[in-house]
Amino acid sequence: MATTQTESEADAATEVGSVELEVFRYVPEEDDEPRFESYTVDAEEGTTVLDALIEIRDTEDASLTVRHSCRMARCGSDALYINGKQRLACNTLVKEVGEPVKVEPLPRFDVIRDLVVDMEGFYDRMEAVEPWFQPSHEPETGEEFLQSPENRKNIDTVLDCIWCGACTSSCSPAGTDDRFKGPAALAKAYRFYKDEREGEEARKNRLRLLEDAHGIYRCHTQFNCTEVCPKGISPTEAIMEMSRDATKQKLAFWRR
Amino acid sequence: MHSHEVIVVGAGGAGLRAAIAAHEEGADVALVTKLHPVRSHTGAAEGGINAALKDEDDWEDHAYDTVKGSDYIGDQDAIEAMTEDAPSEVVRLENMGMAFSRDEDGRMAQRAFGGLSFPRTTYASDKTGHMLLHTLYEQVMKRGITVYDEYYVTRAVKEDGECHGVVAVDIQTGRVEGFQAGATIFATGGVGEVFSHTTNAVSCTGDGMSIAYRAGVPMEDMEFVQFHPTTLPSTGILITEGCRGEGGILYNSEGERFMFERGYAPNDGELASRDVVSRAELTEVEEGRGFEDGCVHLDLTHFGEEKIEERLAQILELARDFEDVDPVTEPIPVKPGQHYIMGGIACDSHGATELPGMYAVGEAACVSVHGANRLGGNALLELVVFGKRSGRHAAENHLTNTSKSAVEDVVAEEQSRVEELKDRSGGEHQSEIRADVQEAMTEHVNVFRSEEGLEEALEIVRDARERYESVNVHDTSDTFNTDLVQALELRSIIDCAEAITLGALERDESRGAHWRYEHQERDDENWLKHTLVYPGDDGPRVEYEDVEIKKYEPKVRSY
Numbered sequence: 001m002a003t004t005q006t007e008s009e010a011d012a013a014t015e016v017g018s019v020e021l022e023v024f025r026y027v028p029e030e031d032d033e034p035r036f037e038s039y040t041v042d043a044e045e046g047t048t049v050l051d052a053l054i055e056i057r058d059t060e061d062a063s064l065t066v067r068h069s070c071r072m073a074r075c076g077s078d079a080l081y082i083n084g085k086q087r088l089a090c091n092t093l094v095k096e097v098g099e100p101v102k103v104e105p106l107p108r109f110d111v112i113r114d115l116v117v118d119m120e121g122f123y124d125r126m127e128a129v130e131p132w133f134q135p136s137h138e139p140e141t142g143e144e145f146l147q148s149p150e151n152r153k154n155i156d157t158v159l160d161c162i163w164c165g166a167c168t169s170s171c172s173p174a175g176t177d178d179r180f181k182g183p184a185a186l187a188k189a190y191r192f193y194k195d196e197r198e199g200e201e202a203r204k205n206r207l208r209l210l211e212d213a214h215g216i217y218r219c220h221t222q223f224n225c226t227e228v229c230p231k232g233i234s235p236t237e238a239i240m241e242m243s244r245d246a247t248k249q250k251l252a253f254w255r256r
Numbered sequence: 257m258h259s260h261e262v263i264v265v266g267a268g269g270a271g272l273r274a275a276i277a278a279h280e281e282g283a284d285v286a287l288v289t290k291l292h293p294v295r296s297h298t299g300a301a302e303g304g305i306n307a308a309l310k311d312e313d314d315w316e317d318h319a320y321d322t323v324k325g326s327d328y329i330g331d332q333d334a335i336e337a338m339t340e341d342a343p344s345e346v347v348r349l350e351n352m353g354m355a356f357s358r359d360e361d362g363r364m365a366q367r368a369f370g371g372l373s374f375p376r377t378t379y380a381s382d383k384t385g386h387m388l389l390h391t392l393y394e395q396v397m398k399r400g401i402t403v404y405d406e407y408y409v410t411r412a413v414k415e416d417g418e419c420h421g422v423v424a425v426d427i428q429t430g431r432v433e434g435f436q437a438g439a440t441i442f443a444t445g446g447v448g449e450v451f452s453h454t455t456n457a458v459s460c461t462g463d464g465m466s467i468a469y470r471a472g473v474p475m476e477d478m479e480f481v482q483f484h485p486t487t488l489p490s491t492g493i494l495i496t497e498g499c500r501g502e503g504g505i506l507y508n509s510e511g512e513r514f515m516f517e518r519g520y521a522p523n524d525g526e527l528a529s530r531d532v533v534s535r536a537e538l539t540e541v542e543e544g545r546g547f548e549d550g551c552v553h554l555d556l557t558h559f560g561e562e563k564i565e566e567r568l569a570q571i572l573e574l575a576r577d578f579e580d581v582d583p584v585t586e587p588i589p590v591k592p593g594q595h596y597i598m599g600g601i602a603c604d605s606h607g608a609t610e611l612p613g614m615y616a617v618g619e620a621a622c623v624s625v626h627g628a629n630r631l632g633g634n635a636l637l638e639l640v641v642f643g644k645r646s647g648r649h650a651a652e653n654h655l656t657n658t659s660k661s662a663v664e665d666v667v668a669e670e671q672s673r674v675e676e677l678k679d680r681s682g683g684e685h686q687s688e689i690r691a692d693v694q695e696a697m698t699e700h701v702n703v704f705r706s707e708e709g710l711e712e713a714l715e716i717v718r719d720a721r722e723r724y725e726s727v728n729v730h731d732t733s734d735t736f737n738t739d740l741v742q743a744l745e746l747r748s749i750i751d752c753a754e755a756i757t758l759g760a761l762e763r764d765e766s767r768g769a770h771w772r773y774e775h776q777e778r779d780d781e782n783w784l785k786h787t788l789v790y791p792g793d794d795g796p797r798v799e800y801e802d803v804e805i806k807k808y809e810p811k812v813r814s815y
Contacts (some may be wrong), residue, residue: 027733046490046580058687062730062739067295070457072493072574074386075295091577112428113736119292132398133353133391142343144350146362152355159355160383163294195353 019043020100021052023064027113034111036102037061043094049082049101050089053115065114073230076162079169080115081107086166086228106169122165125174125181129189130209136199145197155194158187158238160231167225167235179214183225183235186216190238207246216243257660257667258404260286262650263421263437265409265464268296269385269636270618271443272392273643274607274650279399281651286402288409288424288435290459290741293393297445297457298639301385302496302570303369304377305349305640306633307342310366313374315339322634323808325371325529326598326627327768327778329477329786331804334605334623338634338641345640346378354391356380357567367567368501369632371529371815375501377633382496382570388636407433408741409463410670412440412471412614415662418655419471419613423663423670427741430734432671434663438654441615441646442468442601447481447752449745451594451701452694455487455494464620466748468601469755473609474788474799476622477599478752479759479770482630483703485533487593488579489549495571495590497632499556500526502567506537507553507587508545514552521815528815531629531769534592534703541591553587560584592703596635597752598626598769599759602788607646613655617646624786627803628768677743683726686743693720693753701757706773710761717753718795724750755789758796763787780810 018040026034039056041047050068057064067077071090078089081104083097094101109117139145167183168174174182181189192198193206210216219239226234262278264271267289278285287293308315318339323330350356350364357365357379369377380387396403407424413434414420421437444464448456469475485506486495500506506526508514515521520536521528528536541550556564556571561584564572568583575581575588601616603609605623609616616622618639625638696716700709724747731739765779766772785800 028735029733046578057739058685058691062685062687063733065736065738069291069295069459070297070300071491072300072578074300075291075297075457077291077295113733116736123292127397130398132394135351135353139351142347144347144364147358148362149358149360152358155355156381159387162299162386191355192353195355197353 016043016045016047016095019052019094021056022100022102023053024104025064025114026111027063038100045095047094048090049080049092049094049097049103050078052094052101053089053103065116067116074162076164079106079164079166079230081105081169086169088164088230091230106165108169108175109165119165121178122168122184125168125185126163126188128181129185131188131192133192134198134202136197136202147197151196155191158191158233161187161233162231164230166228166230170224170228172222172224173218173220177214177218180218181210181215183239186210186242187233187235187238190242193242207242207249210242211246216246219243257434257436257663258286259436260284261437261654262439262441263288263435264441264443265422266443266445266620267291267293267403268443268445268618269298269388269392269639270643271441272396273640274441274443274617274647275401276392276395276399277644277647278651279401281648283651283654285651286404287396288404288407288422290406290408290427292405293396293403294390296389297460298389299386300457300494301388301636302382302494303498303501304367304379304384304633305346305388305636306369306372306376306631307346307378307637308339308374308376309343309346309364309378310376313376315342317373318342318376320808321372322625322631324813325629325631327629327813328627328780328808328810329767329784329803330627331624332806332808333804334625336806337605338625338637341641342637345637345644349388349391349640352391352395354380355387367498368527370497370500370527370533371631372633377501379498381566382498382568384636408744409467410744411666412467413663413666414471414611415659417612419611420658420662423666425674425741428736430737432667432674434667436658436660436663438656438658439613439615439650441607441617441650442620443618443643444620446619447597448594450694450697450749450753450756452698453487453492454594455484455492456594461745461748462752463745463748464616465601466751468609468614468616469751469791471611471614472791473611473614474602474790475599475752475755476602477624477759477787478597478755478789479763479787480598480628480768481594481701481756482530482596482598482769483534483592484595485530485537485592486554486590487595488574489551489589489591491578492593493574493578494595495554495574495588496568497530499554499568499571502559502563505555507555508540509547510545514540514545524815529629529631532815535771537592538703547589549589549591551589551591554590555587556583557585557587596630598622598624598628598630605642605645606649607642608649613658615646615650617642628770674740677729678732678740680726680728683728684723685730686727686739686746689720689723689727690746690749693717693749697753697756701760704771704773705760707761710757714754714757714761717750717757721750721754754796758798759787759789762798784810
């Protein structure tokens with residue numbers, strides 16, 4: 001945002017004065033251990049934490065490193081730990097979090113450098129739930145699957161996931177169990193689990209895949225993930241629903 | 257050294273679709289991206305994807321709308337190929353699981369969009385790009401296609417008049433690595449970072465266009481840059497055309513529905529094509545009927561909260577979070593902002609460029625289907641139709657005699673270029689040069705263009721190129737050095753800015769998104785042709801090429 005905002009636009013905004021940021025810094029080939037660096041930037045009413053970080057990088061310290069791209073809470077690159085909570089830097093206003101603004105990389109992820117963390121483990125977790133459409137049958141060429149607007153609405157609750165990792169970073173079971181799929185991956189699984197186009201057989205298979213010791217039952221229903229999700233998704237509720245369904249199926253089996 | 261039959265550079269919608277198509281043809285294909293696939297800017301596309309799906313609709317009407325939208329400079333054979341393939345490609349996306357919004361009967365929902373004679377924009381709320389990007393990436397995971405993420409491609413390997421692959425910096429480690437390939441497809445997206453007020457992500461730096469150009473492949477029709485009529489004034493964030501498609505109204509400060517009342521588009525009003533609406537808005541502002549920050553108002557308050565939440569949920573979030581405006585109760589201030597480039601790497605309708613082994617697709621390419629002005633809903637369509645075609649063609653026709661040593665030579669050369677950049681002292685920082693280019697382009701190469709302004713912009717851009725010769729990278733580390741990546745990107749920005757400005761200066765007519773004060777009419781006699789900018793020893797060389805006209809003869813364009 002700061003790189004794309006022209007001066008006239010900046011003039012029109014309301015000044016909120018100088019703001020202090022404490023930023024986590026770590027460059028592996030230069031630093032023995034991480035440190036915090038203090039910076040001061042001039043902020044306006046609409047200045048986001050990402051704006052402030054870009055301002056520091058472009059004018060003060062070009063070595064400050066943060067992943068970012070779309071600057072509109074869509075690409076999911078810039079989930080950070082800001083004043084003790086996982087948030088997207090691009091849609092968090094400096095004035096809303098209080099001073100000093102303490103900016104750290106996502107907890108429970110390995111740091112590559114500064115605010116950049118290793119996402120590979122997160123991507124592996126996503127992939128482990130087979131996050132691709134598994135329809136009940138191959139359609140004829142040119143034939144679309146029908147889906148009721150109600151069913152489409154049901155999956156709308158989780159479709160907005162941008163893979164930012166905020167939820168997984170906030171989740172204590174995900175922190176202690178590497179094989180636990182974690183909230184983002186389970187919410188992704190739920191997106192397919194609830195999609196009526198996949199059919200009953202696929203639904204059962206998906207539950208089976210998620211039922212092991214590192215799956216849905218690992219969730220402690222602490223709602224941390226729900227609390228931090230920048231897109232308003234509740235992985236906890238999705239996981240609880242799948243757990244209930246799995247339990248019901250088991251009971252149905254024993255009652256037979 | 258990595259080696260694959262087909263390498264796709266860029267993993268947005270076009271790149272992913274191309275990789276899937278190549279894989280389906282049995283090729284060994286890999287994706288190389290400077291981001292991770294789900295971070296790509298396709299995800300920010302909001303409105304939808306056009307296809308004549310309904311019985312009452314006809315792909316030939318879609319073709320005509322696109323030709324008219326292009327102001328008759330789109331190639332009609334390519335436009336027909338795209339619009340005829342559109343229904344099957346959109347159904348294909350659905351079959352891959354993409355979560356389109358649905359009508360009561362369970363079929364994919366469609367809505368009205370600018371410049372279309374039928375409501376054929378298929379959508380997924382106002383997050384169509386997000387759904388499309390994630391669906392295609394799901395299919396890439398399913399197929400186990402290799403993805404090299406966070407690799408920044410710096411150069412194409414050219415030897416004996418053929419493309420042998422690319423060389424890239426692994427951003428995480430700083431290592432320079434070679435990718436040998438029998439076919440290289442550039443799907444690197446647009447050039448938003450050439451401008452200061454843009455809807456685009458900061459990653460849209462025109463890298464593919466610059467790399468292809470430096471390998472001798474021309475950039476085509478770069479002067480045609482789309483300025484979207486509804487962007488947020490403080491950030492440039494996009495407010496989808498879907499707002500107007502659903503019935504949103506544009507007002508000036510006198511409370512007039514100016515698109516109709518001031519005669520800009522007596523038939524279609526707010527749903528005229530984007531170039532027409534952007535010019536109308538700026539005319540209103542220039543004549544004193546705008547609001548603060550050079551804005552007009554986009555009013556959705558008559559929709560009610562439920563409709564906005566269902567169909568334009570993201571707009572609600574963006575306006576509230578980034579402009580502090582609640583669209584349920586108050587109008588959204590909007591102004592034109594750079595959004596898309598119709599031009600790009602010159603290629604045919606299979607994505608093949610002049611250089612054997614090199615392909616282009618998506619916004620990075622110029623097929624050309626958008627001509628002088630792209631219609632909303634045709635960009636996502638271009639990605640999937642030409643993604644499939646280029647991936648398939650590359651898989652079937654890739655070179656088999658590429659040279660490993662040619663790639664190794666370029667790895668060594670790029671390695672020393674990177675080292676030299678990092679070792680420099682003195683000179684200006686890349687962020688200063690970048691900002692100057694962006695501001696000059698936004699001031700002078702915007703919706704309205706004058707000869708004087710274009711000449712000034714060209715001078716600033718050429719000066720930036722000289723300053724770049726001694727550009728200074730402050731960060732000397734190897735690990736995730738974004739200062740270095742931005743310095744490398746700046747060269748792409750300068751290359752694209754020069755081609756855009758030069759093309760605009762030469763084209764002394766007004767057509768589509770390109771409008772000149774001195775020549776306010778379209779001039780078919782002299783300018784019914786494509787601009788091709790080639791690299792030359794003394795800077796860019798401009799050539800021209802005929803437009804492919806089939807059944808639609810140019811006529812006066814009005815909405």
